[in-house]
Amino acid sequence: MVNGQELSYLLRLVIQRIFAAFVTLGVVSMVVFAAIELLPGDACQAFLGQMAQGQRLANCRAEHQLDKSPIERYGIWAAGLAQGDLGNSIKRSKPLEExxxxxxxxxxxxxxxxxxxxxxxxxxxxxxxxxxxxxxxxxxxxxxxxxxxxxxxxxxxxxxxxxxxxxxxxxxxxxxxxxxxxxxxxxxxxxxxxxxxxxxxxxxxxxxxxxxxxxxxxxxxxxxxxxxxxxxxxxxxxxxxxxxxxxxxxxxxxxxxxxxxxxxxxxxxxxxxxxxxxxxxxxxxRDLPLVQAIALLMAAIYVSLNLLADLLTLMLSPKLRTQRVQP
Amino acid sequence: MSLPLLKIDGLSIGYEGADGVAVPIVNQVDLQLEEGSTLGLVGESGCGKSTLLLALMGYYDSGLARLAGKVALLGKDPGALNEADLQLFRGGDVALIPQNAGQALTPTLKIEAQMLEALRLHTPLPAASRQDRILQLFDRVQLPDPANLLGRYPHELSGGQQQRVALAMALAGNPKVLLLDEPTTGLDVTTQQAVLALLSEIALESQTAMVFVSHDIGVIGAVCERVAVMYAGEIVELGACNQILQHPRHPYTQALLSSIPKLGQAWAFKAPTSIQQGQDRRLSGCAYAPRCEYVGPTCLKQKPRLTRDQDREVKCVQLSEIARMVAPAGGHKGESKMVGQEYVLSVNNLSVSYDHTGWWPFASRQERKLTVREVSFDIVRGQTLGLVGESGSGKSSILRTLIGLQKSFEGEAQLLDKFDLTTPVAHRSKACLSKIQMVFQNPDASLNPRQSIFAALARPLRIYFRLSEPEIRAEVERLMAAVQLPMEYSARYPGQLSGGERQRVAIARALASKPDVLLCDEITSALDVSVQASIIQLLKDLKDAQGLTLLFVSHDLPVVMALADDVAILQRGQICESGRVEQIFNAPEHPYTQSLIKAVL
Known part of the structure; x- marks a missing residue:
């Protein structure tokens, strides 16, 4: 039995926590992107290795939009993520979701x-x-x-x-x-x-x-x-x-x-x-887009399970749940 | 019915010591209880009174076992019952009201579920009528708005309400005997008085027998007809309550009674020579002999027996001797010397608010709550001001502000006209820090368990004074002597000391910087009455000897009255009355003060 006052308190709390989880994931996505960006060379150089030269490299870069600035690329990646599009695998040449x-x-x-x-x-x-x-x-x-x-x-x-x-x-x-x-x-x-x-x-x-x-x-x-x-x-x-x-x-x-x-x-x-x-x-x-996507997936798993655990603890311990003023 | 309801014969309970010899916690106790009568068990903590009480329900703390003797309650021996019968016996024939109902109610179950459980187990009531019965029981224990309480969790009730729920739960099975384990100890005076009145009423009306355990003999006197005084696991005096309260005969009972500060009486505490000494349960002679001021040669050799002496039973061989020796109690109220009229501490219009700031940046900024409202007072050098109020009245907030731990407050506070006490502690000068010191409520928490006593005392000395090692040692010796602890103790760790000794160390540590003002935050409320008395005596001595100025905060009016020169009564963050102790006590004006004084037993 949960009364109205309790419910609205709980609801507010849950929404706050979910919002915070999304903020955390946003930050994580930036960190992951920045970490990959800091590696020497770019995704195409890493993937092609010794063959990374001339036309082959240029084609690869064009295909994966590496000619754009890092901030632009993060924007494209993040916008994709928000729509459930993780990007493409370099090695397998198909969408990462698949x-x-x-x-x-x-x-x-x-x-x-x-x-x-x-x-x-x-x-x-x-x-x-x-x-x-x-x-x-x-x-x-x-x-x-x-x-x-x-x-x-x-x-x-x-x-x-x-x-x-x-x-x-x-x-x-x-x-x-x-x-x-x-x-x-x-x-x-x-x-x-x-x-x-x-x-x-x-x-x-x-x-x-x-x-x-x-x-x-x-x-x-x-x-x-x-x-x-x-x-x-x-x-x-x-x-x-x-x-x-x-x-x-x-x-x-x-x-x-x-x-x-x-x-x-x-x-x-x-x-x-x-x-x-x-x-x-x-x-x-050296399929960097794939590495990036998996890192983000792991982060999402940890964040959401932690969130779930916190909310469950909240539901089960009356002291945390009912923040009414003592009579 | 002449057969006694409860009969205990030669009961000993104990554990096996390291050397394989049984150590009794309860030693050779004989007791009887008639139907509908009330018996109090009184003694200091560790005397075995709770162990005895729980044994009546067939419950022993881990490691403890019955060593000898018999218990018969309604003709049943709880130790001999099988599990199913024992479950019916507990809660059905005999029920317990615990010391701290807040801890004793399961936190994750609603009040209703816990009450229903008791009814289902111990009454034949059909499920449909159980709820009505709960409401009846709640009405019986005078819980306001019973229907609304059912859906709540224990933590949503006040301390008094929790205790009443525990009482209702105990009454649910219509037990023949109620066992009460310090049921009012955690409550403040007004609530305590209300619960005690209810208990006496129930005892009178329902003809339920009661065994009432408490360290507070005044509480026992309010409810019980007979009282058994326990010391070191033995009953030392047993008889009618009013007789024993007025004319205690056993030396321990006398010491126990004299250690309770009483309102309106000059408080003279006869400090036993070694109150800290452990109770050795394996002495060949009288267990109380090491602490007894009337001790004679026979006391050490021979174990005394509980013998009939006029209107009661007493376990002491020196009785006739004592009757001769007892002189009229010489009451002297320590005259505090007036050393000029210098104001050491002045507080002006102090208000403390409690900021509730969530982590959420966009939520309504702050919900301000004033816990202290425009409080002003001055303390003259060498005087003691007692601040009295119930929990939540803002006493501790005032102290926290003065010591610089409180963040949000308004008003002025001056120390020695030199130091501004509105500065937070991190920004205070060393001189200012050394002049005002604080002793906290709980010495277990305020002393570092991994630091020896010497290290704890040497630290402030090193911070405030430039001293050589021998000088520090001499200074620690002086501090230990000032709080009446032997110097050997300085090598020990807090865990190796008793509660009273730890509080002495905490006081010594506060004195190390030679402060002008000592703030005491409920420093005796975690202690036994006899230990409390010795700490009060110590503070009085320090005050007289060193001209120390004290701000003493407590919820316990008699304790404050025993120590303070002036008293200020706090109610919901405001001082509702203040003045000299005698004046406030003899002619309280404010209705709240009057109710506080009336509530004290």
């Missing part, structure tokens, strides 16, 4: 699947570990989590491949699919990458939930709820968990952002056609 789009879709599928299974599991494990604090259950959960957190993801991935694919033969070891394969085909192949990402990610969130849950369980209101005679599940789920999750929301958002940015190592180990591998290829090909 290059980035399907690969980003693959990364999102992989990331969301890992997050969708991993985050609820991490929260549940954190709550269990906190409840059985410093007992055997906690020891094992925390121990195993730290173990996987400390092993680099490419080792985890390789181990999982040799276990599940080479030894047991249950799951495909590497992904063999076209970039724009249908979703069902993607799902049939991503078992091991999802598992690898989960193992790396769960530990962070689980440990955060555990420690904030321990704090909450020691608080006066949990003691009071216990002494009110509440059953355990009610105590945990209704009184303790919402308060324990608040500090974890931002961490969870950062984890999702990390997944959405394409986890390069995992994509390389499993030969997965996602945004992580694309970014490495773009740099290797």
């Amino acid at each position: 290059v980035i789009g399907p690969r980003f879709r693959n990364t999102v599928i992989l990331g969301l699947t890992a997050a969708g299974i991993g985050i609820p599991m991490a929260i549940a494990l954190g709550v269990i570990a906190a409840w059985f604090r410093e007992r055997k259950v906690d020891f094992w959960i925390s121990g195993v989590a730290i173990f996987f957190m400390t092993i680099p993801d490419f080792i985890t991935g390789t181990l999982l491949i040799s276990l599940f694919s080479v030894w047991l033969g249950w799951l495909p070891g590497i992904v063999i699919m076209r970039v724009d394969a249908p979703i069902t085909e993607v799902f049939s192949q991503i078992g091991l990458p999802v598992l690898t990402l989960m193992l790396v990610m769960i530990a962070h969130i689980m440990r955060m939930v555990r420690s904030s849950m321990i704090d909450v369980l020691a608080s006066e209101f949990v003691m009071m709820a216990t002494l009110k005679g509440l059953p355990r599940w009610r105590l945990l789920l209704l009184h303790a968990l919402p308060n324990a999750l608040l500090p974890a929301i931002n961490l969870i958002a950062l984890n999702i952002a990390w997944l959405m940015g394409g986890v390069l190592v995992v994509e390389v180990v499993f030969n997965y056609p996602g945004i992580g591998r694309l970014s490495v290829n773009a740099i290797a090909d």
Whole structure:
């Protein structure tokens, strides 16, 4: 139940925050553009390398409008961005949306699947570990989590491949699919990458939930709820968990952002056609417009997920949401 | 019904010490409570009163366990109940009213959800009639506009309202016994009085038995018929409340009562020889012996037993001796020497506003709120001005302005006719900085935990004076002596000191620069009554010995009256009455002052 006063306060706040996010992205776009501009030479020289001379260079420059001033070019680029036009890839000679789009879709599928299974599991494990604090259950959960957190993801991935694919033969070891394969085909192949990402990610969130849950369980209101005679599940789920999750929301958002940015190592180990591998290829090909677009995409992911996390925290903590004058 | 409602036999609660020997927090306690009667448990913090109270609900803090003894409440032993029965027992047979309702209500759940939960668990009411019952309960605890409260979150209520909601929640299950853990400690005096009146009324009407824990014996006296005084986990005196309040017999009870400043009485505090000493629970003799002024040879050898003495039970072997020795309490009000009529501090038309500036550059610029309105006062050298007011009355804003931490204010403030105190602290001269110093409310927060006491005291000395190392050492020694701490303590860190000792260090640090004016911001409100008394005594001594001028801010009227020469009462940022302490107390003119004085027990 949200009353009118609260709603208008919330609405104003949300609009302010969204506006601020756009301002941030605008600044980021300038920084990215300026950084690329500062590189010696221009995009055509970088791409053509030793062949960058004479007519070939002139043609390339004309094609990509490099003969205009940097400010003019930023204006063209930014205006394109505002209309959803990222520009053209030099190497592939097609619109960047077509290059980035399907690969980003693959990364999102992989990331969301890992997050969708991993985050609820991490929260549940954190709550269990906190409840059985410093007992055997906690020891094992925390121990195993730290173990996987400390092993680099490419080792985890390789181990999982040799276990599940080479030894047991249950799951495909590497992904063999076209970039724009249908979703069902993607799902049939991503078992091991999802598992690898989960193992790396769960530990962070689980440990955060555990420690904030321990704090909450020691608080006066949990003691009071216990002494009110509440059953355990009610105590945990209704009184303790919402308060324990608040500090974890931002961490969870950062984890999702990390997944959405394409986890390069995992994509390389499993030969997965996602945004992580694309970014490495773009740099290797010296395809500067593509590098520029990917950098901006990553920034947009981080900014929007952070914004989402902040708004969610706001929604869930009554103290921040209701800024009424005290009676 | 003659069977007692609650019977405790030889209950000991404790933890296992490092050497494997059990250390009792509560030691061999016997208590009984009849149906509908009220019992107070009083003692200083750490005496085991809350531990005892929670044990009645079968709840022990982590690490603690029952070592020996029996509890029978309505014939049930909470320690022997299985989980399902224990859940019915808690909240159904016995309910707790917590110390700090603001912390004890779940912040993410609305009041209604938390009340419904209690009703669903402990009453057979059908879902449809639960809401009406909540409104009835709210009405019962005199909450205004109950229907409107249901949809609110705990933080949207005032402290008094939160406490009333907690009370309504405790009453929801119709418990036979109410346990109250310092239920009014966090409230200001007027709210405290209203809550206490309500509690006595409920005790009288509903015939609910109450066990009331507090460190404030005055609060206990307002509600309870009987009182048990606890020291170091043991009951040292037990009897009718008015008898014990008027004629305390155990030396500890006497010290406890005399350490409470009372209005209208000259306050004479008999400082126990070593009030800071820890309570050693494993002494072979009387636990109070190390602090007792009547201690005799038998006290150290033999553990006393709680024995019947006329109208009560007392645990002391020296009683007849004490009765002989007690002389009429000699009241002397420290005559403050008048050293000329020099105004040390003059404040003229000071207004402090609180600027609410959002980060949003285009939003309405500033929402100005005046927290202090045109306040003026002067303090003569060697005198103490007490500023009294409830929380939010602007007391602290005035101090923050004088010390240069407040950004937006208007008006004039002069120190020694030389220094302009409207200058922010960063722009003040060293001379000015050294002349006015401040002691903060909470020494835990104002002392650097990673800095030894010596370093904390040496720092201002190095800043303000050019001294050699031996001189600094001598000066630190002088400061430690001035606040009555042994020099060995200077090697310790704040975490190794008690709250009272830390506040002494904070005072010593403020004195290091040899200030003319000391600003004290609620410096005793985080402390126990007996420690508070020793700090007040210390300030009085410093005042007499060094001619120190104090501006002492507190919400606690009796404390201010015990220390101050003049008093100014603040209400919503304005001084509504000021004058000499005796005059204000004997003939308060302003209705607010009258209500404050009436509210003090």
